[in-house]
Amino acid sequence: MKKPVKVAITGAAGQIAYSLIFRVASGSMLGPDQPVILQLLDIPDAMEKLKGTVMEIEDCAFPLVAGIVSTADPMEAFDGTDYALLVGARPRGPGMERKDLLSANAAIFSVQGKALSEKASRDVRVLVVGNPANTNALIAASNAKKLDPRQFTAMVRLDHNRALSQLAAKTGAATTDIEKMIVWGNHSSTQYPDISHCTVKGKPAKSLVDQAWIEKEFIPTVQQRGAAIIKARGLSSAASAASAAVDHMRDWALGTNGKWVSMAVPSDGSYGIKPGVVYGYPCVCKNGQYEIVQGLDIDAFSRARMDATDAELREERAAIEDLLK
Numbered sequence: 215m216k217k218p219v220k221v222a223i224t225g226a227a228g229q230i231a232y233s234l235i236f237r238v239a240s241g242s243m244l245g246p247d248q249p250v251i252l253q254l255l256d257i258p259d260a261m262e263k264l265k266g267t268v269m270e271i272e273d274c275a276f277p278l279v280a281g282i283v284s285t286a287d288p289m290e291a292f293d294g295t296d297y298a299l300l301v302g303a304r305p306r307g308p309g310m311e312r313k314d315l316l317s318a319n320a321a322i323f324s325v326q327g328k329a330l331s332e333k334a335s336r337d338v339r340v341l342v343v344g345n346p347a348n349t350n351a352l353i354a355a356s357n358a359k360k361l362d363p364r365q366f367t368a369m370v371r372l373d374h375n376r377a378l379s380q381l382a383a384k385t386g387a388a389t390t391d392i393e394k395m396i397v398w399g400n401h402s403s404t405q406y407p408d409i410s411h412c413t414v415k416g417k418p419a420k421s422l423v424d425q426a427w428i429e430k431e432f433i434p435t436v437q438q439r440g441a442a443i444i445k446a447r448g449l450s451s452a453a454s455a456a457s458a459a460v461d462h463m464r465d466w467a468l469g470t471n472g473k474w475v476s477m478a479v480p481s482d483g484s485y486g487i488k489p490g491v492v493y494g495y496p497c498v499c500k501n502g503q504y505e506i507v508q509g510l511d512i513d514a515f516s517r518a519r520m521d522a523t524d525a526e527l528r529e530e531r532a533a534i535e536d537l538l539k
C-alpha cells in the first residue's frame with residue numbers, strides 16, 4: 215500500500231463537496247491504490263452540517279480513507295496538503311453572472327492562498343472551483359508567495375466535458391471518440407469552446423458539422439450551460455462540477471497519455487495572452503506537470519473570441535487588483 219496523501223477540500227459542507235468527497239474517498243481521483251487523508255474545511259456556521267457529512271464518510275467504510283480532519287481553520291486544513299480543491303464560496307443564483315460573485319468571494323481566496331503558502335506541501339497542486347474560478351485562482355496564487363504560481367489552476371474542465379457531450383450528441387459519436395477539444399479563457403459566458411482542432415473518430419469535427427451549428431448552437435449552449443442548470447434545478451451544477459474536478463486533478467496528477475484537456479493556468483504569453491490572468495488552455499499532463507499545447511494555428515474567428523474572454527479576465531483582475539499584492 216502507498217503512503218497516504220493529504221487532500222484538502224474547502225466548502226466541505228456544501229453541495230459540490232457532498233459529491234466530490236465521496237469520489238475522492240473511493241479512489242476515483244488518485245487511483246484505487248492511493249490512500250487519502252481528507253482535510254475538510256468550512257466556516258464555523260457550517261460545522262454541524264459538516265459533522266453529518268463526516269459521519270456519512272465514516273459509514274462508507276472506505277478502504278482508502280486513512281484519516282479525516284474537519285475544521286474551520288485554513289491553517290489546520292492545509293497542513294501538509296498535497297492536493298487542494300478550493301470549492302468553498304458562495305454560488306450564484308438565477309439572473310447573476312459569475313463575476314457578480316467577485317467581491318463576495320475574493321477575500322476567501324487571499325486568506326486561503328496565504329495559508330497554503332505557509333502550511334501546504336511544497337509540491338501542492340491547487341484547483342480552484344469556487345467562482346469566479348479563474349480570478350479566485352489568480353488571487354490565491356498571488357497571495358501564496360512561497361509557492362510557484364504554476365501550482366494554482368482553475369476549473370474549465372466542466373466546460374470541456376460539456377463541449378464533448380454536445381459534440382458527441384450532434385455527431386452520434388461517443389465522448390471517447392473525440393480528441394483535441396479546447397476551452398479557451400474564462401469559466402464564464404465569454405469562454406470559447408473551440409472545435410477547430412477537434413477530431414471525431416479521427417475525422418476533423420468541422421467536416422461533420424456546419425458553421426451555423428457551431429456559432430448558433432454549440433458555443434452558446436456550452437457558454438450558458440451553468441445558467442440553464444440553475445434555471446432547471448434552482449441550484450447550480452454540483453455532481454457534474456465534482457466530476458470535472460476529479461477529472462482535472464486525476465489528469466494533472468496521473469497524466470493524460472498525450473491527450474489534450476482544458477485547464478485554466480497562469481497565462482505565460484502563449485497564444486498572445488499576456489501574463490497576468492489565469493486562462494483556459496489546451497494542456498497535456500505528464501509526470502505530475504502540465505504543459506500548454508503549443509503551435510496551433512488560430513484563425514480570425516477564434517482570435518476574436520480568445521481576445522474577448524481575455525479582456526473579461528483583465529476587467530475582473532482590475533476589480534480585485536488590491537488583493538494581488
Ligand SMILES: NC(=O)C1=CN([C@@H]2O[C@H](COP(=O)(O)OP(=O)(O)OC[C@H]3O[C@@H](n4cnc5c(N)ncnc54)[C@H](O)[C@@H]3O)[C@@H](O)[C@H]2O)C=CC1
Nearest residue numbers: 225227228229230256302303304305343344345369372455
Ligand atoms: N468552476 C466551475 O466549473 C464551477 C464552480 N462552481 C462554484 O463552486 C462554488 C461552490 O458551489 P456549491 O458547492 O454548489 O455551493 P454551496 O453553497 O452548496 O457550498 C459552498 C460551501 O462553501 C462554504 N464556504 C463559504 N465560505 C467559505 C470559506 N471561507 N472557507 C471554507 N468554506 C467556505 C459554505 O459554508 C458552503 O458550505 C460556488 O462558487 C459555485 O459557483 C459551481 C459549479 C461549477
Ligand SMILES: O=C([O-])CC(=O)C(=O)O
Nearest residue numbers: 306312345440441450451
Ligand atoms: O453556473 C454557475 O454559476 C455554476 C458553474 O460555474 C457552472 O455550472 O458552470
